[in-house]
Amino acid sequence: MASKLRGTGLGARHHMAMPFESIRSVLDRHARRDPDKTALYALDQKKSITFGEIQHMADRVARRLVAQGIGKGDRVALLSDECLEKLILWLGVWRIGAVVCPLNIEMNIAYVSELLQTLEPKLTLWHEDLDGATMTEGVGGDFGRFSHWDPDGLGDAEADEFFARLAADPESGPDIDMENGPDDVACIYCTSGTTDKPKLIVFDHMGFWLFGLSSMEQVGHTENERTLEYRSFGWSSVQGMTLMPWLQTGCTLYFAKHFSQGRFFDWVREHKITFSVGIPTAISMLMNRPVDINPADVESLRMISCSTAPLSPDRWKLFEEMYGVNLCQMYGSSEAGWVCGNRHYAKKYGTVGPPSKHQEFQIIDDSGNPCPIGVEGEVTVGGPACCIATISTDGIWENVKGTRIHMGDLAVMDDNGYVTVTGRLKDIIIRGGVNISPLEIDNVLLANAKVAEAAAVGVPDDIYGEEVVCYVVVKPGMTLTEDEIRGHCSRTLPEFRMPKQIFMVDELPKNDRGKVKRDLLREKWLGATSAT
Numbered sequence: 001m002a003s004k005l006r007g008t009g010l011g012a013r014h015h016m017a018m019p020f021e022s023i024r025s026v027l028d029r030h031a032r033r034d035p036d037k038t039a040l041y042a043l044d045q046k047k048s049i050t051f052g053e054i055q056h057m058a059d060r061v062a063r064r065l066v067a068q069g070i071g072k073g074d075r076v077a078l079l080s081d082e083c084l085e086k087l088i089l090w091l092g093v094w095r096i097g098a099v100v101c102p103l104n105i106e107m108n109i110a111y112v113s114e115l116l117q118t119l120e121p122k123l124t125l126w127h128e129d130l131d132g133a134t135m136t137e138g139v140g141g142d143f144g145r146f147s148h149w150d151p152d153g154l155g156d157a158e159a160d161e162f163f164a165r166l167a168a169d170p171e172s173g174p175d176i177d178m179e180n181g182p183d184d185v186a187c188i189y190c191t192s193g194t195t196d197k198p199k200l201i202v203f204d205h206m207g208f209w210l211f212g213l214s215s216m217e218q219v220g221h222t223e224n225e226r227t228l229e230y231r232s233f234g235w236s237s238v239q240g241m242t243l244m245p246w247l248q249t250g251c252t253l254y255f256a257k258h259f260s261q262g263r264f265f266d267w268v269r270e271h272k273i274t275f276s277v278g279i280p281t282a283i284s285m286l287m288n289r290p291v292d293i294n295p296a297d298v299e300s301l302r303m304i305s306c307s308t309a310p311l312s313p314d315r316w317k318l319f320e321e322m323y324g325v326n327l328c329q330m331y332g333s334s335e336a337g338w339v340c341g342n343r344h345y346a347k348k349y350g351t352v353g354p355p356s357k358h359q360e361f362q363i364i365d366d367s368g369n370p371c372p373i374g375v376e377g378e379v380t381v382g383g384p385a386c387c388i389a390t391i392s393t394d395g396i397w398e399n400v401k402g403t404r405i406h407m408g409d410l411a412v413m414d415d416n417g418y419v420t421v422t423g424r425l426k427d428i429i430i431r432g433g434v435n436i437s438p439l440e441i442d443n444v445l446l447a448n449a450k451v452a453e454a455a456a457v458g459v460p461d462d463i464y465g466e467e468v469v470c471y472v473v474v475k476p477g478m479t480l481t482e483d484e485i486r487g488h489c490s491r492t493l494p495e496f497r498m499p500k501q502i503f504m505v506d507e508l509p510k511n512d513r514g515k516v517k518r519d520l521l522r523e524k525w526l527g528a529t530s531a532t
Helices: 010-015 023-033 051-067 084-095 109-119 162-168 205-219 236-249 261-271 280-288 313-323 438-446 482-490 518-531
Strands: 038-042 047-050 075-079 099-103 123-127 142-146 185-190 200-204 226-229 252-255 303-306 326-333 337-341 361-364 377-381 389-391 397-399 405-413 419-424 429-431 434-436 451-461 465-474 501-504
Touching: 023 051, 023 084, 023 236, 038 051, 038 084, 047 051, 047 084, 051 084, 051 162, 075 084, 075 109, 084 099, 084 123, 099 109, 109 200, 142 162, 185 205, 185 236, 200 205, 205 236, 205 326, 205 337, 226 236, 226 261, 236 252, 236 326, 236 337, 261 280, 280 303, 280 313, 280 451, 313 326, 313 438, 361 405, 419 438, 429 451, 429 465, 434 438, 438 451, 438 465, 438 482, 451 518, 465 518, 482 501
Parallel strands: 038 252, 075 099, 075 123, 099 185, 123 142, 226 252, 303 326, 465 501
Antiparallel strands: 038 047, 185 200, 200 389, 326 337, 361 377, 377 405, 389 397, 405 419, 429 434, 451 465
């Protein structure tokens, strides 16, 4: 049997658990149903907004944008950290069918400027804490800064500030007949740029809608959810795991600018969080420096998700034992949304779960043929849940709608449809003609109770072509020798998979999304070797 599962497809929208709605319809629905319910709570600002207020503000922002000449399909770049104002503006942009471009301000400022020039936004809005003039140098279109939304006064008194201009507008105005449709472009955002400059990804509203529905099905979101988010809304996984389910269900979303180990369980306790997002870095921090908590502090927390990089089965189980909270491992990408995910009602340790409901998922061999169950191959996806285009840094638009996306990940599917990601194609170590997955070596190392983090890479070897080299971070307050690590590995790994060299390091290089940058580890090894 081939390892292929087909999603709903464009012609099967009636199979969606929730039919597509425009942003106008969604916000109106929540405002009618429960106008006084808290919609958003910004933890760093200690400020909230209700569904009634946000529906009103989205309409006001929409009228202001129209007055500034912004219309359906126009690109609006938002440069800001995570704050209420950013999301108010975001929804106002969507309200008129314009395109949100939320660039990650924590990336290299030169990349931000270059991406803005590529995007050619009609309007760029930046938070007053940023050096917007430098970021937008050489960029066309109109510009504006924004500061703080105040429900009583809307914004600062300065005339050049967006919310101050909004305050000068009439409280109400003519109805705006523009709104977003399923095939309209929703968002253009950038990848993490792990090995190169970030590229731009284009999603339509139907893709985002299905992104959210996949999250709801996998995690079990309802209108009673109290979600905690601490990543950038410029990340695709935040848009799919957090933003869209929030809009679709009308739950309450609590968000912070960054993860905080010291404040995480305080947030959970104080706000009775029911679901929290998770990334490997945060999971590792909580495991390597355990927080002493009262079980009552987390009794509301039913689940934490984990994506970006696979969790080893041992660490997955250990985390659940330490804190008594279920973890849900998922798998996706900037281009494809959610590809696979364990379900809140059925999970399998060590896997990323079955394919997402709306994905056309397939594992293929080197010839492009479907792999049988149990046989490793490359993951490919397609269908309406994927992006519709990419934009290169020189502005070339490549339409990928209706095509297959090659993920560059190796995986295998079991008899029950659960998928295990075994590594990246580009990271595979070929030693004497035998393929070795770095993730397999990583998981063996992480099974040692003294190891906090570990990464294996392939390096050049005159005899075997490549050899296995490992970098290991020891848990705080513990000691571990290379000989002890070799002894640990030898109990599990055959000789030809054993690491030739082991390096003890203080930390592993990662990108802003928590993925280990193995290419930098290879460069580090090559640099040290050439120096000797």
